[in-house]
Every structure is written in structure tokens, then in C-alpha cells.
Amino acid sequence: MKKLIVLLSLLFTIASGASFTEDLNTANDLYKQKKQKEAKEYYIKASKNNSAQAHFKLAYQYVVDKETAIYHYSKAAKLGHSKALFYTLEELFFRANDLLLSDPKKALEVYNIAKNNNSEITFYDEKDSIRILKMAAEVPLFRAEEFIKQYQLEKDEDFKNDGYYIWKLAEKASRGEIFKNSNPELVLQLIIKGAFVPAEVKSAVSDYYDIWKNNKELVEFDICNYVTSTYGMSLCAKRQEEAENNKIEKELSLLLKDINLNNSDLLYSAYKNTSKYLDTKVWYEEGHDGSGYAQWATSSLLNQKNEYIKFIRKIANGFVPIVKASLSENDKILNKRYKKIKERLKKTPVRGMRMSIMEKDFIKVQRSWIDYRDINVELYTSISKQKDKKFWENYITSQRIKDYNLLEDTINIFN
Known part of the structure; x- marks a missing residue:
């Protein structure tokens, strides 16, 4: 038979x-x-x-x-x-x-x-992929149509436009927000439904499967603990920037009280111009590249903003930096180097996977630096025991020359 x-x-x-x-x-x-x-x-x-x-x-x-x-x-x-x-x-x-x-x-x-x-069918990482798939298949079916209708999700402008929309719902569910009777099962269901990048979902499902199995309490789910994609890193870099900027704003308020500056507008104007200059320099001159370029650029920007705040506090407390050479000497060096770099970028622009450094970019950064220099000369003179404006102009010029050193290294590496 x-x-x-x-x-x-x-x-x-x-x-x-x-x-x-x-x-x-x-x-x-x-x-x-x-x-x-x-x-x-x-x-x-x-x-x-x-x-x-x-x-x-x-x-x-x-x-x-x-x-x-x-x-x-x-x-x-x-x-x-x-x-x-x-x-x-x-x-x-x-x-x-x-x-x-x-x-x-x-x-x-x-x-x-x-x-x-x-x-004979086989594919890369099959064993681990099917292990995770079996975990996901074990979770009860999700009543998607009822869920969408109940919470009117289709009215959200990001419903069809945000790759991480469903995972953002999972984050909210894990914090007990929006949804009635949020629980680990709902969070895991949303994590499964929002699978976007295989490496990300494998890690996320594995972690929250254990929570679902062993814990009746909600545990917060954070997208940024799992992202590996460029889009995900950009999202998390933006989140990091927003959080850090809020901290910096608070730090500025405290700083204003500590340094006894009568003209509060001067401090905020200096910070605004400094932020604009640093942002321009980070994205148009520093040459962050590769899959994590947004995260690296954002980290660089936030680090430099924080260092700027620390420096203001230091000079208000009596610190005076040492500057080699005179203003006239450093100014000559700066102008000579500026022309040289501009000419190099005109002939051979720097192009990476996700970034470029062009002559026009370099000029844009330099113009932003002039505004940054002028306002900070005013600020440093106001809060420091060193009251010579030429001194502070010289100091800021010497720091810009150091930026040129790094930029030329980047140009040499790429070209």
C-alpha cells in the first residue's frame, strides 16, 4: 500500500x-x-x-x-x-x-x-531564525483589525509612513500608556508585528519572550536597545539629541546663576551661535561616515556642546588658557591654511558612503565660525578675569587651526 x-x-x-x-x-x-x-x-x-x-x-x-x-x-x-x-x-x-x-x-x-x-532547503542562520520564529508563533494571535479600529490608529499620520511605528506602539504599551490593560503579551505581540530588521527582531523577541513567560509585570521596551539599521540609528540619535539638549538648557540656567552674568541675553546668544557653528562643523566638515554616521555625528555634537558649557564655567572660575604665538601670527596661519584647504576641496572634494566635504561646505562652516568667534569673545571677556578681547580672539583662532589639522587629516585619508 x-x-x-x-x-x-x-x-x-x-x-x-x-x-x-x-x-x-x-x-x-x-x-x-x-x-x-x-x-x-x-x-x-x-x-x-x-x-x-x-x-x-x-x-x-x-x-x-x-x-x-x-x-x-x-x-x-x-x-x-x-x-x-x-x-x-x-x-x-x-x-x-x-x-x-x-x-x-x-x-x-x-x-x-x-x-x-x-x-535540502537551507538559508543563512537558519537554526537561530527558526528558534525565534517558534517563539513568536507561540504567542496568541493578535486581533489586529479590532485593535486598529479601537485606537483609531489609521488616523495617525505615521501609521503608514514610519518604519518603527509599531515598535513605538510597543514602547507605549510597555509604559502602560494609551492602551487599556497593557500587559507583556500585548507588548510582545506588537514587537512581533513590527519586525523591521531581522537582527533587531531576533534580539527583541528573545528578550521580551522571557519577560512574557516569566513576568506578569510590564518591563519597559526601548527601541534604541535593539536598532542596527541606519534609519533606526538616526531615530535614536535624534532622541538622544533631544534629551541632551533639554539637559543643556537646564545647565545653562544653572550656569547663568553661578557666573553672575548681568547680561543673560549674551550667554544665550553665545550658546545659540555656538550651537549653529558646531552643528555646521559636525555635519559639513568632520566627515562622519558609514552606517552609524548619524549617531556618531550626533554624539560628537553633543559632546562639544557639553564641553563648551564646561569651558564657560571654568573660565568664570578663573581659568585662563595658554595660547602659543600672537594673534597676528595665528591669524596669518589661519588665512594661509584656509586658502590651501579651500583650493584642495575645490579640486578634489571628499566623498564617502554617506557624507561629502565640498568647498562650499567648508566656506559655510568658516562663515559660521566668524559669528561664533565674535560673540564668544564678548562672552569670555565679560566673565573672565582676562579682559583683553585680542587674547580671546587669539585663543579661538588657535582652536580653529586645530580643526584645520583634523580636516586635512580627513582629506588625506579619503583622497
């Missing part, structure tokens, strides 16, 4: 293969001739006869909605198509990022059928 079933199965497979082969070949030929519309008709015919390749092509080669893509990838995967399985798992879980269509239970079901039909 067993042999008969295997034989019948084999005969059915051979017959199916024969029935779609001609249509699939015709479709491929038409597609190569750039007759996509005509080819699609034959791919559809072949897919109806269980052609895994036809199902895959319909999802991979044509612009279709997400639901249609999942349908064809799933069909192809169940028939043993290796690439289709990978894309099915991505669309249903690892990159789903969809309250309605994310479905780890279905993804696991497709995986098991695909492996049963083609035991």
Missing part, C-alpha cells in the same frame, strides 16, 4: 510538471523579450498547475501588493522553492512590519511544509 501511494505521488508530480513546463518556458521567453504583460498570463497558467517557479516569478518579477506577494511566495515555498521560502519568512515575520499581515504561525507552517517537500 505504501509503495502504491509513493508511486501515485510520483506519477502526479511528473504529470503536473509536464502540464506546466510548456507554459513556464513560454512565459520565460516572453519575459526575456520584455513582453512582461503577455508573460504574466503564462506564469499564471503555470502556477495554477503547481509550478513553484511560476509562483515565485509572479511575486518576484512583478509589482504586486504585499498580500499577493505572500500568497505566491508561500505557494512556491510549499512546493519546495528555496528562495521563495526565504522571502515568505521575511514577508510574514522577519521584515513584515504590518499589524494585519504579519503572521509567524503561518510562516512556521510554510517552513515545515517546505522542508518536508525539499529537505
Whole structure:
């Protein structure tokens, strides 16, 4: 009896293969001739006869909605198509990022059928990926349509425009905000639904799965503990900047009281011009590059702002820096170096993966520096025991020369 079933199965497979082969070949030929519309008709015919390749092509080669893509990838995967399985798992879980269509239970079901039909299917990090998928599939189904309707989420302007929108909902749920009866299960469901980057969701699901299993209390979920994508790093850099700027604003208020400065507008005007200059220098001159460029640039900016506040406090407490050479000497050096760097950037601009340093950028930074220099000469003279404005102009000029050293190093590295 067993042999008969295997034989019948084999005969059915051979017959199916024969029935779609001609249509699939015709479709491929038409597609190569750039007759996509005509080819699609034959791919559809072949897919109806269980052609895994036809199902895959319909999802991979044509612009279709997400639901249609999942349908064809799933069909192809169940028939043993290796690439289709990978894309099915991505669309249903690892990159789903969809309250309605994310479905780890279905993804696991497709995986098991695909492996049963083609035991040779494998993909990168399969063991760990399926371990996380099984965790996610264990979580009760999420009533997405009711949830969206109850909290009128579609009215949010970021509902379809923010890649981390669902994870932001998870953050709010973990803090007991907005949603009725927030609990670890809701947080984990939202983390699963908001899967955006595989490495991120693996780590987040693993962590919160343990909380869901072992803890009835809410534990705060923070996106920035998991992000690895450039977009995620930019988001977290912005958050960091906002938080640090709030701290700096408070520090400025305290500083104003401590240094006994009669003209409070001078301090705030100096900080405003300094912030503008530092921001321009960080983004247009320092050359932060790579996948984490936004985070590195933001960290540099915040560090320099904090150092500026500390420096004001130091000189108000009697510190006077040592400056080598006179103002006339340093000013000559500055002008000579400025012309040299400007000429170099004009001939050969610096271009990285995510940044560039152009002649116009350098000029923009320098103009911003002049405003920064002039206002801070006024501030330092007002709060320091050193009352010579030329001294402070010389000091700030000497610091700008140090910036030129770093900039030339960057230009040499890239060029």
C-alpha cells in the first residue's frame, strides 16, 4: 500500500510538471523579450498547475501588493522553492512590519511544509531564525483589525509612513500608556508585528519572550536597545539629541546663576551661535561616515556642546588658557591654511558612503565660525578675569587651526 501511494505521488508530480513546463518556458521567453504583460498570463497558467517557479516569478518579477506577494511566495515555498521560502519568512515575520499581515504561525507552517517537500532547503542562520520564529508563533494571535479600529490608529499620520511605528506602539504599551490593560503579551505581540530588521527582531523577541513567560509585570521596551539599521540609528540619535539638549538648557540656567552674568541675553546668544557653528562643523566638515554616521555625528555634537558649557564655567572660575604665538601670527596661519584647504576641496572634494566635504561646505562652516568667534569673545571677556578681547580672539583662532589639522587629516585619508 505504501509503495502504491509513493508511486501515485510520483506519477502526479511528473504529470503536473509536464502540464506546466510548456507554459513556464513560454512565459520565460516572453519575459526575456520584455513582453512582461503577455508573460504574466503564462506564469499564471503555470502556477495554477503547481509550478513553484511560476509562483515565485509572479511575486518576484512583478509589482504586486504585499498580500499577493505572500500568497505566491508561500505557494512556491510549499512546493519546495528555496528562495521563495526565504522571502515568505521575511514577508510574514522577519521584515513584515504590518499589524494585519504579519503572521509567524503561518510562516512556521510554510517552513515545515517546505522542508518536508525539499529537505535540502537551507538559508543563512537558519537554526537561530527558526528558534525565534517558534517563539513568536507561540504567542496568541493578535486581533489586529479590532485593535486598529479601537485606537483609531489609521488616523495617525505615521501609521503608514514610519518604519518603527509599531515598535513605538510597543514602547507605549510597555509604559502602560494609551492602551487599556497593557500587559507583556500585548507588548510582545506588537514587537512581533513590527519586525523591521531581522537582527533587531531576533534580539527583541528573545528578550521580551522571557519577560512574557516569566513576568506578569510590564518591563519597559526601548527601541534604541535593539536598532542596527541606519534609519533606526538616526531615530535614536535624534532622541538622544533631544534629551541632551533639554539637559543643556537646564545647565545653562544653572550656569547663568553661578557666573553672575548681568547680561543673560549674551550667554544665550553665545550658546545659540555656538550651537549653529558646531552643528555646521559636525555635519559639513568632520566627515562622519558609514552606517552609524548619524549617531556618531550626533554624539560628537553633543559632546562639544557639553564641553563648551564646561569651558564657560571654568573660565568664570578663573581659568585662563595658554595660547602659543600672537594673534597676528595665528591669524596669518589661519588665512594661509584656509586658502590651501579651500583650493584642495575645490579640486578634489571628499566623498564617502554617506557624507561629502565640498568647498562650499567648508566656506559655510568658516562663515559660521566668524559669528561664533565674535560673540564668544564678548562672552569670555565679560566673565573672565582676562579682559583683553585680542587674547580671546587669539585663543579661538588657535582652536580653529586645530580643526584645520583634523580636516586635512580627513582629506588625506579619503583622497
